[in-house]
Amino acid sequence: MKHTRRAPRSRWWYVLVLCAVTGGTVSCAATPRPRVLGQADAAAESPAAREAAQLAPQAFAHAENLRAAAAAAHQRSEFAAAQILGEHSLAAYDHAFVLARYVKAEQRLARAEAALAKTQTELAELDEQQLRLAAEADALELKIKVTVDKEPKGKLPPASPERVRARRDAARALTSEARLLCLATELLEPDREGLGAARTTVTELEEELAKGSHKDELFLRATEARTTCLRQLTLARRPATTKAPEAGVTDRLFLELTETQRFFAFRDDRGIVINLRDLTAADGTLTADAREQLRLLGGTAKEHSGFPLLVVGHAAQPKQEDAAKAQAELVAAALREAGAPSVRVHGAGTAQPVVDGRVPDAAARNARIEVVFVSPAR
């Protein structure tokens, strides 16, 4: 029997085998998954993705396709392509989210615009309704005044000297109010029938009061004169009040004047009233602040040409009556210069004090210039 001896394998042979095994293992191991693919998967599962799938379906599908393409590239061991496609899918998801946000913004805007249109319509209806109701209430109140005035009035009971003076002051104030109401009527409808008679009554009263008459009946006559002038004013306003396009003009002007935050405006039977004080400097000229205020008011009167202006000078003391009237003229000139188309001046003297003359700061408060925007409608 013949024994053949195998030649011993060299060390190099073992090294070669080891290298082959190691190389094979390394080459067969899976390529690591790019992190961006995990981020894309997370984006696809997020709540924003569910919203985007609903609101921006095309953009969302585009992102899904890119994510699938990235995964496929990774499967083919195309590492660089998988990385870029993964990034692209992330960008596409972001785009889909943005488009969903755009659609939601569109819906929000449409809802807001619909709500705005509805509110505008409602507000117009409310304005119209308010105007009608106010006109009806005014008419009823006027009817009450007329009815009450028609009732025969007995003589007033004898009174103390203080009472007599108070009645005289009240008669002066009522006569002055009657004068201003008749002037407001004249500004709106100069040729109004019945206005002339009302004016004559007021003039007679003014003359009697100027003579220092203390007759009791003056108070009752002054009340009647005021009612008559108010009635004339209400009747002069009636066509404008019933005319639809004029709806809410006084409210709008009142709001506009209030919003300037420069004036304290209030309303009375004549229209919108603004009291101005401390208008002149020591030399009798208008101060810079006064000029600015009058420029604003004149500009407003120009824009609301349907509202003629009545400028009334009120004095604190009888000796200041002429000065108050002169200041009212100065104010009227500044208003005209600022564009006010129709301005009338009247000196009311001391007939309409704001506070009793015995109050400490009465003089400062009673001396004033009233700028009245005579309302063409109620």
Add this chain to the structure above:
Amino acid sequence: MRLQVGVVLGVVALTFAVAGGAAVAGSRTKAEEALSSVKAEPSAAAVARLQVAKAEDALDRARAARQAGDATHADLLDDLALEWAVTAVDLARAAELEARAAEVEKETAELEARAKRALTLIEQTLARRGKAAEKLRALGVEPEPLGPVVPRAESEREGAADAQPAATEATP
């Protein structure tokens, strides 16, 4: 014959090369145009600065890849840049729309407050009218028939404008 086949193949190859180049140039050009439009508007640039930065980064990487002779990946990076640029444009549009909606909502709220005040005024005037009518009756005068009053229910106002338009997808 061989020459003819060679010429045809050459023309086909050239056509594909030109078409491919045009497509790449298309993505890059579109991306650059979109970025310019966003950057021209400061408010849009501020809103979409992240998307703009990413688009510019992708364009830089595409340029580098093309210089290195890697045209395939350069094309992919141009597409990526375009995606970010278009996202930036749409984000700016969405933000603008949201701002407009907020403005309209504010205006509506102001008008609603005015309507509330008007309603209060109507109630006061209604009471005044009723009081005057009663007083006139007490004086023995029957007032003329008064106009109707249309009350407006608050609930009706609160449920207003709930109808939503159909969702539409904006196209980039």
